[in-house]
Amino acid sequence: MYDYNDFDRDFVARRVAQFRAQVARRIDGSLTEEEFRPLRLMNGLYLQLHAYMLRVAIPYGTLNSAQMRQLAMIAERWDRGYGHFTTRQNIQFNWPRLVDVPDILDALAEVGLHAIQTSGNTIRNVTADPFAGAAADEIADPRPVAELIRQWSTDHPEFQFLPRKFKIAVTGSPADRAVTAAHDIGLRIIERDGARHYQVLIGGGLGRAPMIGKVLHEALPEADLLPYLEAVVGTWNLLGRRDNKYKARIKITVHEQGIDRIRTLVQEEFERIRPDFPGFDRQILAQIEHHFAPPRFARKSVVAYEAARAADPVFRAWADTNLTEHRDPDHAIVTVSLKKHGAIPGDATAAQMRLLADLAKAHGHDELRITQSQNVVLPHVHKADLPAIHAVLRGAGLATANIGLASDIIACPGLDYCALATARSIPVAQGIARAIEALKIEHEVGALEIKISGCINACGHHHVGHIGILGLERGGVETYQVTLGGDAGPDAALGDRTGPGFAYDQIVPAIERLILAYLDLRAHAEERFVDAYRRLGADPFKAALYGAAEKADAA
Amino acid sequence: MPRPFTPKVVAANALIEGDAVWLTADDDWTRDITKAELVEDEAHAALRMLFADSQADKVVGPYLADARPGPTGPAPAHFREAYRVSGPSVLAAPKEHEL
Ligand code: HEM
Ligand code: SF4
Numbered sequence: 001m002y003d004y005n006d007f008d009r010d011f012v013a014r015r016v017a018q019f020r021a022q023v024a025r026r027i028d029g030s031l032t033e034e035e036f037r038p039l040r041l042m043n044g045l046y047l048q049l050h051a052y053m054l055r056v057a058i059p060y061g062t063l064n065s066a067q068m069r070q071l072a073m074i075a076e077r078w079d080r081g082y083g084h085f086t087t088r089q090n091i092q093f094n095w096p097r098l099v100d101v102p103d104i105l106d107a108l109a110e111v112g113l114h115a116i117q118t119s120g121n122t123i124r125n126v127t128a129d130p131f132a133g134a135a136a137d138e139i140a141d142p143r144p145v146a147e148l149i150r151q152w153s154t155d156h157p158e159f160q161f162l163p164r165k166f167k168i169a170v171t172g173s174p175a176d177r178a179v180t181a182a183h184d185i186g187l188r189i190i191e192r193d194g195a196r197h198y199q200v201l202i203g204g205g206l207g208r209a210p211m212i213g214k215v216l217h218e219a220l221p222e223a224d225l226l227p228y229l230e231a232v233v234g235t236w237n238l239l240g241r242r243d244n245k246y247k248a249r250i251k252i253t254v255h256e257q258g259i260d261r262i263r264t265l266v267q268e269e270f271e272r273i274r275p276d277f278p279g280f281d282r283q284i285l286a287q288i289e290h291h292f293a294p295p296r297f298a299r300k301s302v303v304a305y306e307a308a309r310a311a312d313p314v315f316r317a318w319a320d321t322n323l324t325e326h327r328d329p330d331h332a333i334v335t336v337s338l339k340k341h342g343a344i345p346g347d348a349t350a351a352q353m354r355l356l357a358d359l360a361k362a363h364g365h366d367e368l369r370i371t372q373s374q375n376v377v378l379p380h381v382h383k384a385d386l387p388a389i390h391a392v393l394r395g396a397g398l399a400t401a402n403i404g405l406a407s408d409i410i411a412c413p414g415l416d417y418c419a420l421a422t423a424r425s426i427p428v429a430q431g432i433a434r435a436i437e438a439l440k441i442e443h444e445v446g447a448l449e450i451k452i453s454g455c456i457n458a459c460g461h462h463h464v465g466h467i468g469i470l471g472l473e474r475g476g477v478e479t480y481q482v483t484l485g486g487d488a489g490p491d492a493a494l495g496d497r498t499g500p501g502f503a504y505d506q507i508v509p510a511i512e513r514l515i516l517a518y519l520d521l522r523a524h525a526e527e528r529f530v531d532a533y534r535r536l537g538a539d540p541f542k543a544a545l546y547g548a549a550e551k552a553d554a555a
Numbered sequence: 556m557p558r559p560f561t562p563k564v565v566a567a568n569a570l571i572e573g574d575a576v577w578l579t580a581d582d583d584w585t586r587d588i589t590k591a592e593l594v595e596d597e598a599h600a601a602l603r604m605l606f607a608d609s610q611a612d613k614v615v616g617p618y619l620a621d622a623r624p625g626p627t628g629p630a631p632a633h634f635r636e637a638y639r640v641s642g643p644s645v646l647a648a649p650k651e652h653e654l
């Protein structure tokens with residue numbers, strides 16, 4: 001993976017020293033909160049309901065075992081022994097004290113991590129397919145280009161005060177596990193005439209006024225990427241609505257100006273600045289690519305794996321659910337679930353982080369990934385090692401066989417932590433997972449993505465959930481709106497609102513009814529929830545939610 | 556006609572720990588909302604906010620939160636403030652300095 005060079009190290013060290021001085025000046029009273037707030041946000045430090053929160057960037061979701069161990073150390077030494085992995089492949093610490101944050105940032109810098117540009121109106125942590133460099137279905141590894149974009153966008157002088165936050169995601173696989181269509185810029189690596197190109201999407205974004213990204217360029221030649229990106233961000237930087245923060249995101253600019261006009265403007269800007277990119281960026285990309293050379297895969301027998309599958313139904317269920325096909329047929333991609341039924345989605349204790357670091361070191365070429373659905377991945381595991389890994393995970397409550405299933409729920413922190421929240425989301429996720437577990441129907445139900453946000457900002461991606469749940473306040477109580485039919489994959493779609501919301505104690509039973517109804521409605525066992533919804537339309541599902549019988553009686 | 560004033564407490568977060576705190580009648584900050592001052596009229600609320608805004612070396616982001624008189628002192632009137640009083644409703648270990 002990518003290692004910091006001296007320039008990166010100096011830059012991060014200087015930023016930490018600067019922030020240490022700023023914290024000292026805030027505490028001794030020479031900086032007011034108004035002056036300090038933008039400075040702390042530039043360093044990823046938020047204030048939530050009960051404490052500060054530090055958001056640490058995990059570039060394109062890739063960690064080595066030393067970094068994971070350091071996160072565990074930080075959780076134990078300066079927090080409450082756990083961290084929260086997010087849908088943007090970051091980790092959030094929920095309880096740091098202001099005075100400790102400079103020390104935490106120093107500890108992060110020791111392992112090449114930081115919290116720069118994890119907040120504020122900047123280009124945020126670039127996200128990528130968590131199976132990058134490992135997936136069988138991949139056209140090319142998206143991490144080198146994600147790293148190039150990280151270097152280009154970090155501390156870019158023109159892009160420190162953008163109209164609003166700006167998020168970029170890259171996928172190298174047609175399966176699009178990076179939710180590119182919900183990003184300000186989504187890049188999809190494609191092959192055209194035998195050469196690598198990018199399909200460029202812009203203007204995706206959830207939150208208030210959710211939009212699916214639109215195609216700006218069908219097939220951008222690889223060599224043009226950086227100038228083209230700079231042209232997109234530069235065009236928006238001038239056009240973006242700085243008068244109204246709710247209209248500032250590029251999705252609104254695209255909506256107001258139209259994708260065709262934006263395309264023309266971007267093309268003009270691109271042609272103007274193209275000569276400024278004579279190929280230095282290409283040299284850097286070539287250097288970066290060295291860092292992402294595939295590991296040397298071991299050659300050994302997979303008999304132990306086949307034997308464990310045949311002998312142990314628990315192992316088999318886990319293998320069927322939590323493994324993904326690797327580019328090397330003797331290897332597998334392991335997704336470790338942080339969603340044990342009733343657990344807090346995305347939370348990992350320091351002990352769990354260390355155990356995952358140990359497994360990566362022993363059996364996984366020292367690599368770990370964080371997924372957009374808040375789980376952890378061991379991307380390169382030889383199949384012969386899977387039974388041993390499963391046994392270790394089982395001992396730590398990390399062997400739940402539910403990846404992609406109903407209890408693999410995305411949930412934002414909601415009103416248990418977040419100062420912007422209008423309702424809780426974590427306990428709703430816990431309640432649904434427990435209900436599914438009690439019914440013992442999870443594997444029968446099959447692929448189902450439930451996503452929950454605690455306010456309109458949509459950090460839990462509810463719009464693109466097969467079942468989306470949005471927590472709001474209505475009449476002084478927590479109320480939950482349901483959307484159905486969203487999709488976060490290559491054919492991304494926004495869900496449709498079903499109707500009136502549900503009270504806190506009604507939402508879990510409502511989702512349970514919905515899932516049970518689907519089992520009756522589906523054409524056959526292979527028809528996923530979202531496919532049945534697309535085939536049948538909303539009515540039968542609304543009937544399950546709101547009670548068709550009552551309506552029919554009343555009519 | 557102006558809306559009648561509903562009782563309030565002055566809420567904020569502690570500068571160093573970030574803990575939820577409330578302003579007391581004797582110009583101190585408490586982590587126990589029942590010890591806070593219940594402010595019952597608008598003019599007094601404005602004065603207390605003025606004072607709170609001058610406490611930047613102790614707290615961050617003071618604001619007026621709806622409250623009502625409870626058996627042992629002020630109680631939160633809205634569920635958001637109630638979660639600030641109770642802490643996360645889901646399992647979370649205590650802060651180190653509270654051990
Ligand atoms: C708890 C502190 C957090 C705060 C204050 C916060 C704030 C926000 C705000 C204000 C937005 C809307 C931006 C806009 O529409 O312009 C947003 C979007 C987003 N947040 Fe968070 N967030 C927090 C935590 C999280 C967490 C934990 C995650 C991951 C689970 C997350 C992931 C996202 C994502 C993916 C979006 C993009 C939605 C979009 O496409 O607009 N955030 N956040
Ligand atoms: S969706 Fe709302 S409640 Fe959830 S983390 Fe984002 S801002 Fe907070």
